[in-house]
Amino acid sequence: MDLKIENQTFIVCGASSGFGKGTAKALIRENASVIGIARNLEKLKQTQLELGDNFIPFQGDISQTETINELVKIASEKKISGILINAGGPPAMSFNETELSDWDNAYQNLLRWKVDIVKKLLPYFENKQYGRIVFIESSSVKQPIENLILSTSLRLAVLGMMKTLSQEIQGQNITFNMIAPGSHATPAIERLIKKKSEIENISYNEAKEKWEENIPAGKMGDPNDLGQLAAWLLSPSSKFVNGQVYAVDGGTIKSTL
Template sequence: MDLKIDNQRFLVCGASSGFGRAIAEQLLDEGASIIAVARRKEKLDELKKEYGEAVAVVVGDLTKDETHNEIESAIGNSTLHGVVINSGGPPALTPLETALYDWDKAYESVMRWKIELVLRLVSYFTAGDYGRILFVESKSVKQPIPSLVLSNSYRAAVVGFAKSLSQEVAGKGITVNVLAPGAHDTPAINRVIKKRSDDSGKSLEEVRQEMEAGVPVGRFGKPEEFASLAAWILSPHASYVTGQTISHDGGAIQGIFG
Protein backbone atom coordinates (compact mmCIF):
# COMPACT_ATOMS: atom_id res chain seq x y z
CA MET A 1 0.00 0.00 0.00
CA ASP A 2 1.20 3.47 -0.87
CA LEU A 3 0.84 5.45 2.37
CA LYS A 4 0.95 8.74 0.42
CA ILE A 5 3.35 10.36 2.88
CA ASP A 6 6.33 10.74 0.56
CA ASN A 7 6.10 14.53 0.61
CA GLN A 8 5.16 14.86 4.26
CA ARG A 9 7.16 15.87 7.32
CA PHE A 10 6.88 14.40 10.82
CA LEU A 11 8.28 15.08 14.25
CA VAL A 12 9.38 11.87 15.97
CA CYS A 13 10.17 12.06 19.68
CA GLY A 14 12.45 9.50 21.26
CA ALA A 15 13.86 8.65 17.84
CA SER A 16 17.19 7.22 19.02
CA SER A 17 15.97 3.72 19.88
CA GLY A 18 13.01 1.42 20.44
CA PHE A 19 9.62 2.38 19.04
CA GLY A 20 10.72 5.89 18.13
CA ARG A 21 13.64 4.67 16.06
CA ALA A 22 11.52 2.03 14.33
CA ILE A 23 8.80 4.58 13.46
CA ALA A 24 11.39 7.09 12.23
CA GLU A 25 12.92 4.51 9.90
CA GLN A 26 9.51 3.36 8.65
CA LEU A 27 8.47 6.93 7.79
CA LEU A 28 11.78 7.60 6.07
CA ASP A 29 11.54 4.36 4.08
CA GLU A 30 8.10 5.52 2.91
CA GLY A 31 9.68 8.72 1.55
CA ALA A 32 8.75 11.14 4.34
CA SER A 33 11.14 13.51 6.06
CA ILE A 34 11.44 13.79 9.82
CA ILE A 35 12.64 15.90 12.70
CA ALA A 36 14.24 13.36 15.03
CA VAL A 37 14.43 14.26 18.72
CA ALA A 38 16.31 12.45 21.48
CA ARG A 39 19.06 12.96 24.04
CA ARG A 40 21.66 10.68 22.43
CA LYS A 41 23.33 12.66 19.67
CA GLU A 42 25.36 9.75 18.35
CA LYS A 43 22.22 7.71 17.66
CA LEU A 44 20.54 10.58 15.85
CA ASP A 45 23.70 11.21 13.83
CA GLU A 46 23.59 7.56 12.71
CA LEU A 47 20.05 8.10 11.45
CA LYS A 48 21.04 11.27 9.60
CA LYS A 49 24.09 9.59 8.07
CA GLU A 50 21.88 6.85 6.68
CA TYR A 51 19.03 9.01 5.37
CA GLY A 52 20.74 12.34 4.71
CA GLU A 53 18.78 15.55 4.27
CA ALA A 54 15.49 13.79 5.02
CA VAL A 55 16.49 13.92 8.69
CA ALA A 56 16.73 17.05 10.84
CA VAL A 57 18.17 16.45 14.31
CA VAL A 58 17.23 18.03 17.63
CA VAL A 59 19.31 16.83 20.57
CA GLY A 60 17.71 17.48 23.92
CA ASP A 61 15.62 16.45 26.89
CA LEU A 62 11.94 16.50 25.95
CA THR A 63 10.95 17.58 29.45
CA LYS A 64 12.80 20.90 28.97
CA ASP A 65 11.35 24.06 27.43
CA GLU A 66 14.56 24.75 25.52
CA THR A 67 14.15 21.47 23.62
CA HIS A 68 10.61 22.47 22.64
CA ASN A 69 11.96 25.81 21.44
CA GLU A 70 14.56 24.01 19.31
CA ILE A 71 11.83 21.81 17.85
CA GLU A 72 9.86 24.86 16.78
CA SER A 73 13.01 26.35 15.26
CA ALA A 74 13.56 23.12 13.32
CA ILE A 75 9.99 23.24 11.98
CA GLY A 76 10.47 26.84 10.89
CA ASN A 77 8.06 27.90 8.16
CA SER A 78 7.68 24.42 6.71
CA THR A 79 4.52 22.35 6.98
CA LEU A 80 4.34 19.79 9.74
CA HIS A 81 2.03 16.88 8.95
CA GLY A 82 2.28 14.79 12.09
CA VAL A 83 3.96 14.13 15.42
CA VAL A 84 4.86 10.97 17.30
CA ILE A 85 4.81 11.64 21.05
CA ASN A 86 7.05 8.99 22.53
CA SER A 87 9.66 8.52 25.24
CA GLY A 88 10.85 6.04 27.82
CA GLY A 89 8.87 5.16 30.91
CA PRO A 90 9.38 5.82 34.62
CA PRO A 91 11.06 3.43 37.09
CA ALA A 92 9.44 0.05 37.72
CA LEU A 93 7.86 0.31 41.18
CA THR A 94 4.86 -1.01 43.07
CA PRO A 95 2.54 1.47 44.82
CA LEU A 96 4.07 0.90 48.27
CA GLU A 97 7.59 1.28 46.91
CA THR A 98 6.91 4.84 45.75
CA ALA A 99 7.38 8.18 47.46
CA LEU A 100 5.79 11.47 46.41
CA TYR A 101 9.11 12.40 44.79
CA ASP A 102 8.66 9.47 42.40
CA TRP A 103 5.18 10.69 41.45
CA ASP A 104 6.41 14.23 40.82
CA LYS A 105 9.24 13.02 38.59
CA ALA A 106 6.98 10.61 36.71
CA TYR A 107 4.46 13.39 36.06
CA GLU A 108 7.21 15.39 34.36
CA SER A 109 8.63 12.48 32.36
CA VAL A 110 5.41 10.70 31.34
CA MET A 111 2.72 13.38 31.08
CA ARG A 112 3.55 17.05 31.47
CA TRP A 113 5.93 17.53 28.54
CA LYS A 114 3.59 15.70 26.16
CA ILE A 115 0.72 18.07 26.87
CA GLU A 116 2.97 21.12 26.65
CA LEU A 117 4.49 20.09 23.32
CA VAL A 118 1.19 19.06 21.73
CA LEU A 119 -0.44 22.36 22.73
CA ARG A 120 2.44 24.16 21.03
CA LEU A 121 2.12 22.08 17.85
CA VAL A 122 -1.65 22.18 17.36
CA SER A 123 -1.43 25.60 15.70
CA TYR A 124 0.83 24.16 12.96
CA PHE A 125 -1.87 21.62 12.15
CA THR A 126 -4.85 23.96 12.34
CA ALA A 127 -3.05 26.34 9.96
CA GLY A 128 -3.13 23.65 7.27
CA ASP A 129 -6.39 21.95 8.27
CA TYR A 130 -4.46 18.69 8.55
CA GLY A 131 -2.50 16.85 11.19
CA ARG A 132 -1.74 13.53 12.80
CA ILE A 133 -1.01 13.36 16.54
CA LEU A 134 0.02 9.92 17.76
CA PHE A 135 0.89 9.06 21.35
CA VAL A 136 2.91 5.91 22.03
CA GLU A 137 1.93 4.72 25.49
CA SER A 138 1.47 1.15 26.80
CA LYS A 139 -1.02 -1.67 27.13
CA SER A 140 -1.12 -0.60 30.78
CA VAL A 141 -3.73 2.01 29.85
CA LYS A 142 -6.13 -0.90 29.32
CA GLN A 143 -4.75 -3.46 31.75
CA PRO A 144 -2.36 -2.40 34.54
CA ILE A 145 1.06 -4.03 34.53
CA PRO A 146 2.41 -5.31 37.88
CA SER A 147 5.23 -3.20 39.37
CA LEU A 148 4.60 -0.32 36.97
CA VAL A 149 2.22 1.83 39.00
CA LEU A 150 3.71 5.14 37.81
CA SER A 151 3.32 4.16 34.16
CA ASN A 152 -0.12 2.66 34.77
CA SER A 153 -1.35 5.90 36.31
CA TYR A 154 0.12 8.66 34.18
CA ARG A 155 -0.17 6.95 30.81
CA ALA A 156 -3.88 6.48 31.47
CA ALA A 157 -4.10 10.21 32.16
CA VAL A 158 -2.43 10.91 28.80
CA VAL A 159 -5.15 8.85 27.12
CA GLY A 160 -7.77 11.03 28.80
CA PHE A 161 -6.08 14.13 27.39
CA ALA A 162 -5.76 12.60 23.92
CA LYS A 163 -9.42 11.58 23.79
CA SER A 164 -10.57 15.02 24.91
CA LEU A 165 -8.31 16.79 22.41
CA SER A 166 -9.44 14.52 19.58
CA GLN A 167 -13.02 15.71 19.96
CA GLU A 168 -12.01 19.35 19.93
CA VAL A 169 -9.92 19.22 16.74
CA ALA A 170 -11.67 16.49 14.73
CA GLY A 171 -13.45 18.98 12.50
CA LYS A 172 -10.15 20.61 11.54
CA GLY A 173 -8.63 17.64 9.73
CA ILE A 174 -6.58 16.62 12.78
CA THR A 175 -6.62 13.12 14.24
CA VAL A 176 -5.42 12.21 17.73
CA ASN A 177 -4.78 8.57 18.59
CA VAL A 178 -2.90 6.41 21.07
CA LEU A 179 -1.00 3.21 20.43
CA ALA A 180 -0.87 0.83 23.39
CA PRO A 181 1.98 -1.64 22.85
CA GLY A 182 2.43 -4.79 24.85
CA ALA A 183 5.79 -6.50 25.28
CA HIS A 184 8.15 -5.85 22.37
CA ASP A 185 11.82 -6.53 21.79
CA THR A 186 12.96 -3.02 22.67
CA PRO A 187 15.36 -1.74 25.36
CA ALA A 188 12.38 -0.70 27.50
CA ILE A 189 11.32 -4.29 28.14
CA ASN A 190 14.57 -4.95 29.98
CA ARG A 191 13.61 -2.82 32.99
CA VAL A 192 10.42 -4.89 33.41
CA ILE A 193 12.38 -8.14 33.09
CA LYS A 194 14.95 -6.97 35.64
CA LYS A 195 12.29 -5.87 38.12
CA ARG A 196 10.51 -9.22 37.90
CA SER A 197 13.84 -11.03 38.19
CA ASP A 198 14.78 -9.05 41.29
CA ASP A 199 11.40 -9.67 42.90
CA SER A 200 11.20 -13.38 42.09
CA GLY A 201 14.81 -14.49 42.29
CA LYS A 202 14.55 -16.00 38.82
CA SER A 203 17.15 -15.38 36.16
CA LEU A 204 16.60 -12.73 33.50
CA GLU A 205 16.27 -15.44 30.85
CA GLU A 206 13.70 -17.35 32.90
CA VAL A 207 11.61 -14.23 33.31
CA ARG A 208 11.87 -13.42 29.63
CA GLN A 209 10.75 -16.90 28.63
CA GLU A 210 7.81 -16.77 31.03
CA MET A 211 6.74 -13.38 29.69
CA GLU A 212 6.90 -14.56 26.09
CA ALA A 213 4.95 -17.70 26.97
CA GLY A 214 2.26 -15.47 28.47
CA VAL A 215 1.63 -13.75 25.14
CA PRO A 216 -0.96 -15.66 23.09
CA VAL A 217 1.15 -15.46 19.92
CA GLY A 218 4.07 -16.90 21.89
CA ARG A 219 6.65 -14.16 21.47
CA PHE A 220 7.45 -10.51 21.99
CA GLY A 221 6.48 -8.09 19.25
CA LYS A 222 8.97 -6.66 16.78
CA PRO A 223 9.49 -2.87 16.68
CA GLU A 224 9.10 -2.86 12.90
CA GLU A 225 5.68 -4.51 13.20
CA PHE A 226 4.60 -1.79 15.57
CA ALA A 227 6.08 0.91 13.31
CA SER A 228 4.09 -0.25 10.29
CA LEU A 229 0.84 0.27 12.20
CA ALA A 230 2.02 3.67 13.43
CA ALA A 231 2.90 4.78 9.90
CA TRP A 232 -0.58 3.89 8.65
CA ILE A 233 -2.24 5.85 11.47
CA LEU A 234 -0.01 8.80 10.56
CA SER A 235 -1.03 8.61 6.90
CA PRO A 236 -3.92 10.20 4.98
CA HIS A 237 -5.57 6.75 4.86
CA ALA A 238 -6.44 7.04 8.57
CA SER A 239 -8.45 10.26 8.31
CA TYR A 240 -11.54 8.62 9.87
CA VAL A 241 -9.64 7.10 12.80
CA THR A 242 -9.45 9.46 15.77
CA GLY A 243 -9.85 9.36 19.53
CA GLN A 244 -8.83 5.71 19.56
CA THR A 245 -6.49 3.71 21.78
CA ILE A 246 -5.27 0.82 19.66
CA SER A 247 -3.44 -2.15 21.18
CA HIS A 248 -0.49 -3.91 19.59
CA ASP A 249 0.09 -6.71 22.06
CA GLY A 250 -0.09 -10.16 20.49
CA GLY A 251 -3.43 -10.74 22.19
CA ALA A 252 -2.07 -10.23 25.73
CA ILE A 253 -4.81 -7.92 27.00
CA GLN A 254 -7.57 -10.01 28.59
CA GLY A 255 -10.46 -7.53 28.26
CA ILE A 256 -13.06 -7.90 25.52
CA PHE A 257 -12.14 -4.46 24.16
CA GLY A 258 -8.39 -5.18 24.23
Protein backbone atom coordinates in the same frame (compact mmCIF):
# COMPACT_ATOMS: atom_id res chain seq x y z
CA MET B 1 1.33 0.49 0.14
CA ASP B 2 1.45 4.15 -0.85
CA LEU B 3 0.69 6.25 2.25
CA LYS B 4 0.78 9.46 0.18
CA ILE B 5 3.35 11.11 2.45
CA GLU B 6 6.16 11.56 -0.08
CA ASN B 7 8.04 14.80 0.60
CA GLN B 8 6.11 15.40 3.82
CA THR B 9 7.98 16.00 7.08
CA PHE B 10 7.25 14.50 10.49
CA ILE B 11 8.59 14.88 14.00
CA VAL B 12 9.43 11.62 15.75
CA CYS B 13 10.28 11.69 19.46
CA GLY B 14 12.59 9.03 20.84
CA ALA B 15 13.83 8.39 17.32
CA SER B 16 17.16 6.71 18.05
CA SER B 17 15.75 3.39 19.29
CA GLY B 18 12.65 1.26 19.83
CA PHE B 19 9.28 2.44 18.57
CA GLY B 20 10.55 5.85 17.51
CA LYS B 21 13.25 4.39 15.31
CA GLY B 22 10.82 1.82 13.90
CA THR B 23 8.41 4.61 12.96
CA ALA B 24 11.17 6.73 11.43
CA LYS B 25 12.16 3.77 9.24
CA ALA B 26 8.58 3.28 8.05
CA LEU B 27 8.11 6.96 7.23
CA ILE B 28 11.39 7.23 5.34
CA ARG B 29 10.54 4.11 3.31
CA GLU B 30 7.58 6.16 2.06
CA ASN B 31 10.00 8.94 0.99
CA ALA B 32 9.01 11.24 3.85
CA SER B 33 11.50 13.21 5.95
CA VAL B 34 11.83 12.77 9.71
CA ILE B 35 13.05 15.22 12.31
CA GLY B 36 14.24 12.69 14.87
CA ILE B 37 14.59 13.76 18.49
CA ALA B 38 16.67 12.01 21.15
CA ARG B 39 19.06 12.94 23.94
CA ASN B 40 21.98 10.79 22.79
CA LEU B 41 23.80 12.47 19.90
CA GLU B 42 25.89 9.42 19.03
CA LYS B 43 22.79 7.25 18.66
CA LEU B 44 21.17 9.94 16.51
CA LYS B 45 24.21 10.06 14.24
CA GLN B 46 24.16 6.27 13.94
CA THR B 47 20.46 6.36 13.07
CA GLN B 48 21.15 8.96 10.38
CA LEU B 49 23.85 6.71 8.91
CA GLU B 50 21.35 3.85 8.79
CA LEU B 51 18.37 5.78 7.43
CA GLY B 52 20.02 8.36 5.18
CA ASP B 53 19.63 12.07 4.54
CA ASN B 54 15.85 12.03 5.03
CA PHE B 55 16.56 11.60 8.74
CA ILE B 56 17.29 14.97 10.34
CA PRO B 57 18.79 14.55 13.84
CA PHE B 58 17.71 16.87 16.63
CA GLN B 59 19.46 16.44 19.97
CA GLY B 60 17.53 17.48 23.04
CA ASP B 61 15.52 16.46 26.07
CA ILE B 62 11.91 16.59 24.89
CA SER B 63 10.67 16.98 28.47
CA GLN B 64 12.34 20.40 28.70
CA THR B 65 10.52 23.60 27.68
CA GLU B 66 13.56 24.97 25.80
CA THR B 67 13.69 21.89 23.58
CA ILE B 68 9.96 22.06 22.88
CA ASN B 69 10.11 25.75 21.97
CA GLU B 70 12.95 25.15 19.50
CA LEU B 71 11.14 22.18 18.03
CA VAL B 72 7.92 24.14 17.51
CA LYS B 73 9.91 26.78 15.62
CA ILE B 74 11.45 24.11 13.38
CA ALA B 75 8.04 22.48 12.88
CA SER B 76 6.67 25.67 11.40
CA GLU B 77 9.71 26.21 9.18
CA LYS B 78 9.64 22.64 7.87
CA LYS B 79 5.83 22.61 7.49
CA ILE B 80 5.44 19.32 9.33
CA SER B 81 2.41 17.11 8.73
CA GLY B 82 2.39 15.24 12.03
CA ILE B 83 4.20 14.20 15.17
CA LEU B 84 4.85 10.93 16.99
CA ILE B 85 4.84 11.69 20.72
CA ASN B 86 6.94 9.01 22.34
CA ALA B 87 9.45 8.69 25.18
CA GLY B 88 10.58 6.25 27.83
CA GLY B 89 8.73 5.65 31.04
CA PRO B 90 9.53 5.86 34.77
CA PRO B 91 11.30 3.12 36.75
CA ALA B 92 9.45 -0.13 37.42
CA MET B 93 8.02 0.03 40.95
CA SER B 94 5.16 -1.23 43.03
CA PHE B 95 3.00 1.32 44.84
CA ASN B 96 4.71 0.69 48.19
CA GLU B 97 8.14 1.25 46.66
CA THR B 98 7.26 4.73 45.42
CA GLU B 99 7.88 8.04 47.15
CA LEU B 100 5.89 11.18 46.45
CA SER B 101 8.89 12.52 44.54
CA ASP B 102 8.58 9.56 42.15
CA TRP B 103 5.03 10.66 41.33
CA ASP B 104 6.22 14.23 40.75
CA ASN B 105 8.92 12.97 38.38
CA ALA B 106 6.46 10.72 36.57
CA TYR B 107 4.17 13.71 35.98
CA GLN B 108 7.08 15.69 34.54
CA ASN B 109 8.34 12.88 32.32
CA LEU B 110 5.09 11.27 31.19
CA LEU B 111 2.41 13.98 31.08
CA ARG B 112 3.52 17.59 31.48
CA TRP B 113 5.74 17.85 28.40
CA LYS B 114 3.09 16.18 26.23
CA VAL B 115 0.55 18.80 27.27
CA ASP B 116 3.12 21.50 26.55
CA ILE B 117 4.07 20.28 23.07
CA VAL B 118 0.46 19.71 21.98
CA LYS B 119 -0.62 23.16 23.20
CA LYS B 120 2.22 24.76 21.25
CA LEU B 121 1.84 22.74 18.04
CA LEU B 122 -1.95 22.78 17.88
CA PRO B 123 -2.25 26.42 16.65
CA TYR B 124 0.12 25.53 13.79
CA PHE B 125 -2.00 22.53 12.77
CA GLU B 126 -5.22 24.54 13.11
CA ASN B 127 -3.82 27.23 10.85
CA LYS B 128 -2.79 24.56 8.36
CA GLN B 129 -6.17 22.79 8.72
CA TYR B 130 -4.33 19.49 8.82
CA GLY B 131 -2.35 17.46 11.31
CA ARG B 132 -1.70 14.01 12.69
CA ILE B 133 -0.81 13.55 16.36
CA VAL B 134 0.00 10.01 17.47
CA PHE B 135 0.92 9.04 21.03
CA ILE B 136 2.82 5.87 21.87
CA GLU B 137 2.00 4.89 25.44
CA SER B 138 1.54 1.33 26.79
CA SER B 139 -0.93 -1.53 26.87
CA SER B 140 -1.21 -0.69 30.57
CA VAL B 141 -3.81 1.94 29.59
CA LYS B 142 -6.07 -1.04 28.89
CA GLN B 143 -4.81 -3.55 31.47
CA PRO B 144 -2.39 -2.79 34.34
CA ILE B 145 1.08 -4.35 34.21
CA GLU B 146 2.86 -5.52 37.35
CA ASN B 147 5.33 -3.03 38.90
CA LEU B 148 4.23 -0.21 36.58
CA ILE B 149 2.04 1.83 38.92
CA LEU B 150 3.65 5.14 37.87
CA SER B 151 3.52 4.44 34.15
CA THR B 152 -0.05 3.13 34.22
CA SER B 153 -1.41 6.04 36.23
CA LEU B 154 0.15 8.87 34.22
CA ARG B 155 -0.36 7.25 30.81
CA LEU B 156 -4.07 6.99 31.59
CA ALA B 157 -4.01 10.77 32.02
CA VAL B 158 -2.47 11.10 28.55
CA LEU B 159 -5.23 8.86 27.21
CA GLY B 160 -7.86 11.12 28.76
CA MET B 161 -6.25 14.16 27.14
CA MET B 162 -6.00 12.45 23.73
CA LYS B 163 -9.63 11.31 23.74
CA THR B 164 -10.89 14.73 24.85
CA LEU B 165 -8.85 16.49 22.17
CA SER B 166 -10.42 14.26 19.51
CA GLN B 167 -13.80 15.60 20.61
CA GLU B 168 -12.84 19.25 21.08
CA ILE B 169 -10.89 19.75 17.82
CA GLN B 170 -13.40 19.01 15.09
CA GLY B 171 -13.74 19.63 11.36
CA GLN B 172 -10.12 20.65 10.79
CA ASN B 173 -8.62 17.37 9.50
CA ILE B 174 -6.56 17.06 12.69
CA THR B 175 -6.60 13.63 14.32
CA PHE B 176 -5.41 12.30 17.68
CA ASN B 177 -4.72 8.60 18.17
CA MET B 178 -2.74 6.33 20.45
CA ILE B 179 -0.81 3.10 20.14
CA ALA B 180 -0.69 0.96 23.28
CA PRO B 181 2.18 -1.50 22.83
CA GLY B 182 2.61 -4.62 24.88
CA SER B 183 5.89 -6.49 25.24
CA HIS B 184 8.29 -5.66 22.42
CA ALA B 185 12.03 -6.11 22.08
CA THR B 186 12.90 -2.69 23.50
CA PRO B 187 15.09 -1.38 26.35
CA ALA B 188 11.94 -0.63 28.39
CA ILE B 189 10.88 -4.29 28.44
CA GLU B 190 14.43 -5.36 29.25
CA ARG B 191 14.20 -3.23 32.40
CA LEU B 192 10.92 -4.88 33.40
CA ILE B 193 12.33 -8.37 32.89
CA LYS B 194 15.37 -7.42 34.99
CA LYS B 195 13.03 -6.19 37.74
CA LYS B 196 11.09 -9.48 37.60
CA SER B 197 14.30 -11.50 37.88
CA GLU B 198 15.31 -9.53 40.98
CA ILE B 199 11.90 -9.87 42.66
CA GLU B 200 11.65 -13.61 41.98
CA ASN B 201 15.37 -14.27 42.53
CA ILE B 202 15.79 -15.98 39.16
CA SER B 203 18.09 -15.37 36.20
CA TYR B 204 17.31 -12.82 33.50
CA ASN B 205 16.77 -15.58 30.91
CA GLU B 206 14.39 -17.44 33.21
CA ALA B 207 12.44 -14.24 33.82
CA LYS B 208 12.28 -13.60 30.08
CA GLU B 209 10.94 -17.10 29.41
CA LYS B 210 8.27 -16.67 32.07
CA TRP B 211 7.39 -13.27 30.61
CA GLU B 212 6.97 -14.65 27.10
CA GLU B 213 4.83 -17.53 28.39
CA ASN B 214 2.15 -14.93 29.17
CA ILE B 215 2.09 -13.63 25.59
CA PRO B 216 -0.38 -15.61 23.43
CA ALA B 217 1.77 -14.87 20.37
CA GLY B 218 4.59 -16.71 22.14
CA LYS B 219 7.27 -14.07 21.69
CA MET B 220 8.08 -10.37 21.93
CA GLY B 221 6.86 -7.95 19.30
CA ASP B 222 9.03 -6.21 16.72
CA PRO B 223 9.19 -2.39 17.06
CA ASN B 224 9.54 -2.11 13.28
CA ASP B 225 6.14 -3.75 12.80
CA LEU B 226 4.55 -1.27 15.20
CA GLY B 227 6.29 1.53 13.31
CA GLN B 228 4.30 0.65 10.19
CA LEU B 229 1.04 1.15 12.07
CA ALA B 230 2.29 4.48 13.42
CA ALA B 231 3.24 5.60 9.90
CA TRP B 232 -0.27 4.81 8.66
CA LEU B 233 -1.84 6.76 11.54
CA LEU B 234 0.42 9.69 10.62
CA SER B 235 -0.72 9.58 6.99
CA PRO B 236 -3.73 11.05 5.14
CA SER B 237 -5.12 7.49 4.83
CA SER B 238 -6.11 7.56 8.52
CA LYS B 239 -8.38 10.60 8.12
CA PHE B 240 -11.48 8.77 9.44
CA VAL B 241 -9.68 7.39 12.51
CA ASN B 242 -9.74 9.71 15.51
CA GLY B 243 -9.56 9.28 19.27
CA GLN B 244 -8.69 5.58 19.04
CA VAL B 245 -6.35 3.35 21.04
CA TYR B 246 -4.61 0.53 19.16
CA ALA B 247 -3.33 -2.26 21.40
CA VAL B 248 -0.35 -4.03 19.82
CA ASP B 249 0.31 -6.68 22.44
CA GLY B 250 0.37 -10.17 20.94
CA GLY B 251 -3.06 -10.91 22.40
CA THR B 252 -2.14 -10.29 26.05
CA ILE B 253 -5.00 -7.94 26.92
CA LYS B 254 -8.04 -9.92 28.02
CA SER B 255 -10.60 -7.12 27.74
CA THR B 256 -13.13 -7.23 24.91
CA LEU B 257 -12.97 -3.42 24.51
